[in-house]
Amino acid sequence: MTASTKPGKLAVRAYQVGFGDCLLLSFAYPDRERHVLVDFGSSGLPENAGAGLIKRVANDIADRCHGKLDAVVVSHRHLDHLSGFATSNNPKRPAPGDVIRSLRPAVVVQPWTEDPDAATDATKPTAILHRKLAFVAGLGAMQGFAESLLRELHLLRRTMGKRLADQLAFVGEQNLKNLPAVQNLMTMAQDTQAYVHFGSRSGLESVLPGVKVRVLGPPTVEQSDEIRRERDTDENEFWHLLGADGRAVATRGHGTFRRAASWPAGTVPRHARWFKRRLAAVRSDALLELVRALDEAMNNTSVILLFEAGGKKFLFPGDAQIENWAYALSRPDVCQQLRDVLLYKVGHHGSLNATPKSLWALFRNRSPSPRPGRLQTILSTKAGKHGSSQNKTEVPRKPLVHELQSQSDLFTTQSLSAKTLYRDFEFEL
């Protein structure tokens, strides 16, 4: 390989987008820089960030890459990873997604679950194809469920606490279909739309010569089956049932017995009042449980990319949680590759199960004291949006943050002042 086809430096720009991810990777080649945008979204802006933050970030990306992006990676379909790709209907007021589109990325990388041609993939055996389709349909059903949940939330708001209602609304909105952004991404690539899975080509080979990019997740359904135990119930069917229901419950008073006699709204006989309150609480808890489950399922479609250049490794796992990681971590060769990671983008904004302990234990560049070559970690997050300390589910999770602080050079976007848009990290390759 000639010197001109190898990058000599990598700059990683971590934007402060609150609860979300936005990272710009700039590989310096002898002829020019090549830029890869990894995720662009937020579901909770930083305090005092002011309106238009996401647009300012988009403009900064455009400036930094001098009007030309080489690739976009969208780890998964959550709002906090793709809201920045949403477009506007008004040409006079372009949205951040219009700005990114104007940068004409050659390649757009997404998980295999986003492949619009999945339904016509006839190269797989029928049973596997059926399950693959069911899986993709299940994801669609989950988003249908999220829509119905938000409608039902209007009915339940009066009976639940504000904190619970806010949690439900936050996670529910996170899982909406985000159609403008999704459609923009489907047609954005100038050359290649890559839909990737564990072990597949990344699609970035053509734009990043001299950089090895391994796809470590998400696994396909066949790969998941290799490590998954036998099961009777079908999660996809379950979501399908609930997703279908999203169309059935839109307004108070509707149900399946339209003509049956019921008490007028607001009138509850005395003997039923206690139980009605209990049942409303049960329902609120169940919705939170369901919405968290679908949030996790969607997180587990995250693309996990391991970049390697000049003998250094950089790991970007999106929001992958242990179920996504399990297949990669079950393979000794992958574990070996992960040992000398130099930069780790902390998974899922620092949640309790997106940096599996078995993954963390692999990193040899961890160290209790500063030294050259110490592991660099980047945590893009905003506290107080997700989970609760009381339930030990707060994001970022305190014990994880403590571990990151004590064993690596931790940067968290929360440490930036309101006026600061980003922090750059440079690595000689």
Place this chain on the structure above:
Amino acid sequence: MATPLSPRTRTLTVIAQDPSVLRPDGNILTARVEVPAERLAPGPWGHRVHVIDYDASTGRLYRPRTDAADRDPYEHVRDASRLLDDPCFHAQNCYAVAMSTLARFERALGRRVSWGFSGHQLKVAPHAFLDANAFYSRRDEALMFGWFHSDTGPVYACLSHDVVAHETTHAVLDGLRERYTDPSSPDQAAFHEGFADVVALLSVFAMPEVVAVALGARPGPRRDVLPRSALTPDALRRSALLGLAEQMGRQLQNVRGAALRRSALLEPDRRLYRAPEYLEPHRRGELLVAAMMNAFVQVWAARLEALREIQRGCLDRERVVQEGADVADRLLTTAIRALDYAPPVDLQFGDYLRGLLAADREDQPDDRRYLCRDALERTFRAYGIDPAAETSAAGRRSWLLRPGGVDVEGTHFASMQHEPDEVFRFVWQNRELLELSDDAYTRVLSVRPCTRVAGDGFVLHETVAEYVQILDLQPDELRSLGIRRPAGMPDDLSVTLYGGGVLVFDEYGRLKLHVSKSVRDAEEQSVRLAYLAAHGGLRGPGARRFSALHRRRNLARIERPAERW
């Protein structure tokens, strides 16, 4: 003329299994179940079960029937839509199945059974929410059944006999053994689910209408007979168990799991009990169900061997059906009565098998007619479940039959039949004999006099009392008791050890049996703590355990607490 006595029971129409199980004429298979006669208020609202039909997803509270709640207006209804579209029928269905399940327990145990909460009336919500879930909640004193849409129309969990019986069994078992929901071991985590499935399925097979449908219609002129070749244990497993499983509503699989199907298809293999994939509570519970349902078909087949043929090589179909229902009923009684011989904490499947054999021996000393005990022991062993030994590996006596040296000085048996304080005095006075820990907090949970008819036809009076011992320890105290501290256990986390026992007194007030788990059994407690540490159970269970457990089954979720921060 003398005034006629009030009837003790009444019959109510229910859906025999679920709306997808049909009669040969295409109508939904219904059945009439017996429930205790009582003065019902609109709901139905009786002395133990109160149906409140509130749907939290739509905010609708359905009005109950107000016309003579004691009547059964559905007795002659054959039109499916009249049953499916009438929420008042759904309410009756729930009430009747819940009450008949409770009554079945009380009949088997010979005593009243309390719920696992302080109130007397279990609330039942037939259309609680839009969700493919159903569960019992102690905290809410209720059974909740979801509903959802399928491609063929709405599906109601409350119309499935096995689902309602399953959830009611959780509520009853919680009243009988309140510590069985504690985090303990893979077996105890699985027992609630497995046992609820066993009771639900045997209740369904105890109805001749269902057995007849499960066996399938036989076309042609010989439809009233069945060939012997179709009545071997294997053939019955395929026809009756799998046959009914095939007919059950597929959409409800997310609510009920597939215990019946699995029990028909799961080939016996002693390695399963130790296999990692059978540590998950629902999967492990299937082993219990498979063992029990296979015992059912084996006993049934054995009973049929003794029957006279009415045509060459053929048996009378109706008789085959009746034998099946009788065997299911008999096994159901044994399955319930075994609880009285099972320790109140840290239950292992082997303890339950030992209880099953003891309960059956007690009721039917002569087993030549049914050969139940042989079948039970054989099928449980075939899935790797052996009867618990009378002495634990650490040398603790867990099964003490008619012990000598019991000190009854100062205790009064008349009081011991209903007074926890009196039983506590007995326990305290005999703590050395019963191998109790002096350090532990000890409490008598229940004292229940029982009256049953024994196999010889005589009325049997017994008293069953249950106590627990609870020991709170700091991690650094474990070693002094010989208990291994789990790897990675935080220093600031105290642990709670449980022990306890069941005392069975005979009709003369003599201690007949003491079944126990010692709080000081170092080996068993070490194993328990290691399991809890690996499965995130050291901090105790969540508030609505059954809701969460059923949800994990819905989502085929594997818990990996060791990977979390």
